[in-house]
Amino acid sequence: MKVSVDRSLCYGSAECAHRAPAVFAFEDGYGVVRPGAAQAADDPRTREAVREAAEKCPSQAIAVTEREG
Template sequence: MKVSVDRDLCYGSAECVHRAPEVFAFVDGFGVVRPGRDQTGEDPEILEAVEKCPSQAISITEAPRSAPDRP
């Protein structure tokens, strides 16, 4: 799973940082995903951040699968 913040929707409430500070940071007035933390499982704190984001700027999508190696 991949977590991301849509900067066009985010209005800087910092709810994500409050709910999952190890995954989200507050930079230049917007919530962002910390470097290296975009790939995630179904962490309850992240799911709560998605649910409680007042601007609905956080999304979780399935990470693209790599093509299998061919002989």
Template sequence: MKVSVDQNLCYGSWDCVHRVPSVFTVVDGYGAVVPGREGAGDDPRVRAAAEGCPSQAIVITDGRAAEPGK
């Protein structure tokens, strides 16, 4: 499963970074996925971070829906 952060929704609370620093980081004040960790959506801690994100900005998908034209 793929994980990403919708930076239009994120307001930079850092909750996800504190929960799973190996997967989430902060770029320009907003949450982001650490490069190379985009496939970490199956990690229960990542799912918990998504559920705990106060702005619902963390998106977990199967990786197909995000590909245009598919």
């Protein structure tokens, strides 16, 4: 799973950091992807939380790419 936040779209609601704190942090008023997010997303519950964070991000700033296979 590859996760990114488009800072030009993010308006800093911090919801991603609340939904999936293992993967997102809130820094300087923006949601950011933590270093090591890919490893954290190996956990199925974390993956689900990341998908939900992307879906519910009010500015659609989160992109999630599922790895094939």
